[in-house]
Amino acid sequence: MNWVEDEPRYRPFDKDLFSKLYRFVWRYKWAFILVIVVWIIWTLAMLAIPDLMRRGIDDYIVPALDGTLSAPEAYRGLAIVSAGLLLLAALGSGLRIVRTMVGFRIGQRVINDLRMAIFKHVQRLSMSYFDKTKAGWIIARADSDLDTLEGIYTWAPVDLISAVITLIGAITIMILYNWRLALAVSLTIPPLFIITLIFRRMIADAYRLVRRSASRITANIAENISGIRVVQSNVRQDRNLERFDELNIENVEANVRAARIWQTYWPSIDFIGAAGTVVIIWYGSSLVFAGTLTAGALLAFVQYLGMFFGPIHQMGRLYNTLMGSMAAAERIFGLLETEPAIHDAPRPLKLDRVNGEVTFENVSFSYNSPDDEDFKWILKDVSFTARAGESIALVGPTGAGKTTVISLVPRFYDVQRGRVLIDGVDVRDVSQKSLHSQMGIVLQESFLFSGTVMDNVKYAKTDATDEEVYEAAITLGCYELLAGLPNGFQTNVGERGANLSQGQRQLVSFTRAVVANPRILILDEATASVDVQTEMAIQYALERLIERRTSFIVAHRLSTVRRADNVLVIQDGRITERGKHMELLAAGGPYASMYAEFIKP
Numbered sequence: 235m236n237w238v239e240d241e242p243r244y245r246p247f248d249k250d251l252f253s254k255l256y257r258f259v260w261r262y263k264w265a266f267i268l269v270i271v272v273w274i275i276w277t278l279a280m281l282a283i284p285d286l287m288r289r290g291i292d293d294y295i296v297p298a299l300d301g302t303l304s305a306p307e308a309y310r311g312l313a314i315v316s317a318g319l320l321l322l323a324a325l326g327s328g329l330r331i332v333r334t335m336v337g338f339r340i341g342q343r344v345i346n347d348l349r350m351a352i353f354k355h356v357q358r359l360s361m362s363y364f365d366k367t368k369a370g371w372i373i374a375r376a377d378s379d380l381d382t383l384e385g386i387y388t389w390a391p392v393d394l395i396s397a398v399i400t401l402i403g404a405i406t407i408m409i410l411y412n413w414r415l416a417l418a419v420s421l422t423i424p425p426l427f428i429i430t431l432i433f434r435r436m437i438a439d440a441y442r443l444v445r446r447s448a449s450r451i452t453a454n455i456a457e458n459i460s461g462i463r464v465v466q467s468n469v470r471q472d473r474n475l476e477r478f479d480e481l482n483i484e485n486v487e488a489n490v491r492a493a494r495i496w497q498t499y500w501p502s503i504d505f506i507g508a509a510g511t512v513v514i515i516w517y518g519s520s521l522v523f524a525g526t527l528t529a530g531a532l533l534a535f536v537q538y539l540g541m542f543f544g545p546i547h548q549m550g551r552l553y554n555t556l557m558g559s560m561a562a563a564e565r566i567f568g569l570l571e572t573e574p575a576i577h578d579a580p581r582p583l584k585l586d587r588v589n590g591e592v593t594f595e596n597v598s599f600s601y602n603s604p605d606d607e608d609f610k611w612i613l614k615d616v617s618f619t620a621r622a623g624e625s626i627a628l629v630g631p632t633g634a635g636k637t638t639v640i641s642l643v644p645r646f647y648d649v650q651r652g653r654v655l656i657d658g659v660d661v662r663d664v665s666q667k668s669l670h671s672q673m674g675i676v677l678q679e680s681f682l683f684s685g686t687v688m689d690n691v692k693y694a695k696t697d698a699t700d701e702e703v704y705e706a707a708i709t710l711g712c713y714e715l716l717a718g719l720p721n722g723f724q725t726n727v728g729e730r731g732a733n734l735s736q737g738q739r740q741l742v743s744f745t746r747a748v749v750a751n752p753r754i755l756i757l758d759e760a761t762a763s764v765d766v767q768t769e770m771a772i773q774y775a776l777e778r779l780i781e782r783r784t785s786f787i788v789a790h791r792l793s794t795v796r797r798a799d800n801v802l803v804i805q806d807g808r809i810t811e812r813g814k815h816m817e818l819l820a821a822g823g824p825y826a827s828m829y830a831e832f833i834k835p
């Protein structure tokens with residue numbers, strides 16, 4: 235799924251979404267109200283300017299021409315008018331600065347709050363959500379969707395209020411001058427509205443295409459970069475470039491189309507403006523000659539007519555931005571309102587330091603819910619007990635369910651039947667936090683975060699001292715290896731640990747687990763081959779790591795299986811054999827016939 239492709243058509247306004255959004259804005263209500271008040275004052279100041287000019291003309295210039303006012307008196311009057319104009323202009327500029335600064339700050343704050351809310355929420359979501367959702371989709375919520383939203387909630391209401399005040403204010407003032415001419419001038423508003431209505435739909439469509447093609451480009455670049463190894467090793471560069479070129483042309487076309495629509499819109503609006511001016515000049519002049527309108531008012535009329543265009547255009551633009559923003563807001567709140575599949579019980583138990591006995595009691599499990607069409611049991615009636623401190627090796631063909639078994643221990647998923655117990659307590663009855671604090675998990679692909687080796691080792695126990703870290707490394711026998719890195723424990727591991735070899739990353743993960751010192755250890759053994767020396771280091775470390783704690787190891791190495799207190803053979807979601815390595819070999823059952831195939835010597 236692409237992240238803008240699912241943008242719905244015409245949905246300019248959604249009350250629910252808006253009120254959700256405004257809960258975030260309302261935290262800054264005083265600043266927000268300030269912006270609105272400032273902008274109302276600005277609008278009124280702008281409305282006053284043409285009227286002030288009218289006074290200048292009618293009260294001083296025309297009487298001076300008639301000879302009813304002496305030149306010095308006229309100049310004195312005009313000086314006051316000019317001072318007034320300067321004052322209004324200065325006020326306008328000042329208010330504009332305040333509005334921009336305060337409004338921008340609110341905008342950024344709200345974006346920041348929303349981003350925090352997304353981050354926090356994503357951390358709470360369950361594994362099943364991440365199985366179904368691409369990382370790119372989630373990132374787009376916290377990134378491009380937030381950008382789309384930015385400003386809409388601060389500027390939209392402010393602009394709307396200002397537009398309404400300007401229109402009503404200008405028309406009222408004109409009616410006070412002369413209601414006949416005001417009526418004639420107001421005749422330009424309906425065509426302005428109609429043209430804006432027609433164009434806004436076309437423009438909205440055009441911009442939807444622009445956004446879609448832009449998002450395709452982004453997605454394409456992202457995919458090419460993350461898959462660069464595959465791209466290069468399959469010599470796909472030329473083909474991918476062609477595809478990228480197509481996407482770019484699509485984007486250019488979409489932009490040109492949008493620009494073309496704008497370029498017809500503005501001249502049409504200008505023309506109506508000109509027609510309105512002509513009406514004022516002809517009809518207005520006749521009123522001036524008849525003595526029912528002053529010359530200054532005539533000039534002011536032309537200026538007020540000019541004030542119509544801004545608001546009407548603003549409303550048209552508002553419609554466009556609203557369309558995009560509502561779609562973005564819908565996706566953001568959709569994410570924020572996704573309930574984690576795994577909940578703590580209403581009054582969860584807190585697990586204190588456990589002994590580490592783990593029991594599966596007739597566990598059956600599926601990744602989907604029973605009402606799904608493709609429902610399939612992945613684990614079927616699995617029962618076993620790992621006594622405290624025991625090491626359990628899980629072996630079996632690929633797709634048999636080994637990783638699934640070990641992800642049920644930390645309750646990454648809930649079982650449909652049976653129970654998973656730790657020290658006799660159902661994992662669903664304890665808080666996830668206290669459950670997870672008992673466990674160390676080392677996955678197949680050791681994931682490191684950018685930072686130093688030291689940072690990564692302390693990841694699970696941030697208050698660990700450097701000495702604890704060194705001790706852990708010494709216990710595991712990998713102190714020399716880690717200290718021998720270019721900057722020792724202060725070596726930067728790079729993004730996702732890219733600066734370290736697979737084997738080194740494993741050892742860092744092991745050290746992390748030892749420092750955290752969990753009662754239960756879960757380990758998906760890496761299948762990647764490392765050099766003999768590192769292999770030996772890892773084997774030694776592994777042995778130390780599982781000492782004195784309950785450990786589950788999805789084993790790929792013969793040495794691991796041999797050392798395990800108990801081996802569970804998993805085939806097609808069932809435990810088909812169990813026992814020690816030697817017993818199983820001697821039994822000549824499934825294990826004996828398959829172990830050579832699946833297990834590295």
Ligand SMILES: Nc1ncnc2c1ncn2[C@@H]1O[C@H](COP(=O)(O)OP(=O)(O)OP(=O)(O)O)[C@@H](O)[C@H]1O
Nearest residue numbers: 365601602612630631632633634635636637638639
């Ligand atoms: N997140 C998931 N959503 C749906 N089905 C899944 C998910 N993870 C695994 N499966 C399915 O569950 C079955 C067991 O998968 P599992 O990962 O437990 O196998 P495994 O024994 O660990 O295999 P391997 O040795 O290849 O790691 C597979 O058929 C797989 O397709």
Ligand SMILES: [Mg+2]
Nearest residue numbers: 636637638788
């Ligand atoms: Mg697996």
